[in-house]
Amino acid sequence: MSRHSTMCSSKSWKMRKLVRRESKLVNNLSEFLIRVSAFARKEVAGIIRQPRLVAILILGPFLILLIFGLGYTNQERTLNTIIVIPTGSTIEERITGFADRLRGVTLFDFVATETEADKRLDDREVDLVVVTPVDPLGDIRAGRHATLEFHHHEIDPLEQLYVSTLERAYIEAINREVLTVAADRGKSQAGSINEKVQDALTDAKALQLDLERGNGPAALRDLEALAEDMQVLTFALSDGLAAYEGVESLEDETNPDQPQSIFGNIAEVERLMASLALLDETQGSFAAEAEQAATIVAELTLIDLFLEEIQNLDSRVVARPFKGVVSNLSGVELGPIDFYVPGVIALLLQHISVSLAALAIVREMRGGSIELFRAAPISSFETLLGKSISYLVLTAILAAILTALVILGLTVPMLGSWTGYAVVILALLFTSLSLGFALSVVSRTDTQAVQYSMIVLLASIFFSGFFIALHRLAGSVQLVSWLLPATYGTFLLQDVMLRGLPVNPLVLIGLLLYGFILFAFSWWRLRHKMASV
Known part of the structure; x- marks a missing residue:
């Protein structure tokens, strides 16, 4: 009886101790939350009692963003520009015509001296001075670049970069213009060159026919006439079609199935003609030589086809064969x-x-x-x-x-x-x-x-x-x-x-x-x- 009473008393004491511990923990947590929330209410109430502060905190950031959004312009800057065309310039007419097509500048004036232009730049009348060369062709023939000078007073690195970008764009446009003119001339020359190719083809076919008939003396005369045609043709091609040959140079030379360039065709014709020059007119059969003549006809036919392609090409594409296209794969157009x-x-x-x-x-x-x-x-x-x-x-x-x-x-x-x-x-x-x-x-x-x-x-x-x-x-x-x-x-x-x-x-x-x-x-x-x- 006493043992049972003692056990019950011990269990009751442990239960009360556990309850008191849990109650204390709950009280501590409750007091902690009360004190923390009191601080939170105190700080919030202190700020709410200041309506101006609340208005500044809410409207201030948005007004900053709004003013920034309304004030920021992403327009291309236009520079007031003076172009210096020195007295005696050989390209004055070309410069005045080309200047009207320049982007990013507003033409302010044309002057003859660099000193006058720089003074007006110093006086902030204009933003940019472009000095053109007196004799660009003479510079190029002397092995020098024809240099255009761009003068400015920008100190902002971004504006300096903008001027440098304009300079590169203008030089590229001028070079492209020169190449386009050269390509146009090449196209006009392609017609006359084509006539020379036809003459060479006629002589080459005659050479092949005489070799097949076994007429050695006539074949040598045809070969001599063909040599004269090829000399004229080679000179005409190297003089007038350099720009188009540059386009052909983009072909994969390591690919054995890739056709050779036009000058490769000329070289092959000359090699075969050199071999035929050793022809003995008294030999009995000219079968091997006839095959070489047939190859010459095939090479000249390829040259003829190339000239026809040239006449159908756009000179602007030849002057600038590549162009870039930028694609934003994010799929989002952002302002x-x-x-x-x-x-x-x-x-x-x-x-x-x-x-x-x-x-x-x-x-x-x-x-x-x-x-x-x-x-x-x-x-x-x-x-x-x-x-x-x-x-x-x-x-x-x-x-x-x-x-x-x-x-x-x-x-x-x-x-x-x-x-x-x-x-x-x-x-x-x-x-x-x-x-x-x-x-x-x-x-x-x-x-x-x-x-x-x-x-x-x-x-x-x-x-x-x-x-x-x-x-x-x-x-x-x-x-x-x-x-x-x-x-x-x-x-x-x-x-x-x-x-x-x-x-x-x-x-x-x-x-x-x-x-x-x-x-x-x-x-x-x-x-x-x-x-x-």
Whole structure:
């Protein structure tokens, strides 16, 4: 009886102990949530009581995007240009006619001296001076390039690149014009050359016929006449059809089935004629020589066909046989504003989050609130978590409003998943807030915290990929880029919004890991500060 009573009493005592432990755990958790939510309500209420701040946070980023979208023009710049045509120029008429077809420039004037043109360039009357050569043909005959000089006063590297691009385009256009004229002349000469080919064919056929009949003396006379025809033909072909021979040079010379070029045909004819020149007119049979003559006829027939092809070719195609076609396999046509929007969203949300969080702890320290938190008592983790939740909710609402304004107001495409977009935004906000708290716990004054947040903003403009693509930065500098949340945000948002790709898990994990490291550092520093108060 006593043993049974003792066992029941022991079980009852263990049950009561377990209940008290669970009750204490529930009470601790409840108190933790109450303290954290109190911080969240405090921060949210503090911001809501400032309507101007709320309006700036909501409308400010959108107005920046709107003004940027309305103000950015993707039009080709037109440069006011003076063309210098020196006195005695041999190409004055060609230059004046060609200048009217130049793109990207507005012809301002033609002058005769480089000094006058450069003075007007120095006075900012024009943007570009083009100096043409006096005697380009003489330069070329002397083995020199005929040089056009482009003078400008641009200091912006992008504008310098634009002028260099125009220079290359103009030189290419002039060279193409020269080649087109040469090709036209080649086509006009092809008709007269064709007559010479017909003469050579007539003599070659006569040679073949005489050899088949066994008439050696007549065959030698035919061979002599053919030699004279070939000498004239070879000179005419080398003088008039060089541009077309350049097109034929594109054929695969390593392919044994590929027909040889026209000058290869000429060389084969000359080789066979040299062999036939050793002909003994007294020999009995000329069967082998007749086969060689037949080969000569076949080679001359190929030359005749080539000349017919030349007369049907477009000279502009011969002058520029290749052209490029660019295909964007993404299947999306983006405007210039669309490309920058993901970077602007990442940059603005990072700056808002960092600025809010950077002032959060330092103001509590300067105002003496940390001493009250210790007396409450409230732990450093509860303080930091409460502020993080409040700012995360607030900035998430701002991000949602900003996204709606951008998608509906600026009609920026959203090609990917909205779920993926939301995950990226929340990860970006969390890491940005953690960075702001890290700056706050190392700052001693509000001014210092603001300066730190501005440094982060400036670094993000240059190193996050918003202004300069990451691949244009040195590898050591890219380490700085990946210390900025905006870099991760820009990369991920461009994939989701503009490419329609799923969220890159490696980059997302890197962003979240970076955020947790910053949060842990902020917690450690805040705990140290609260303990030393």
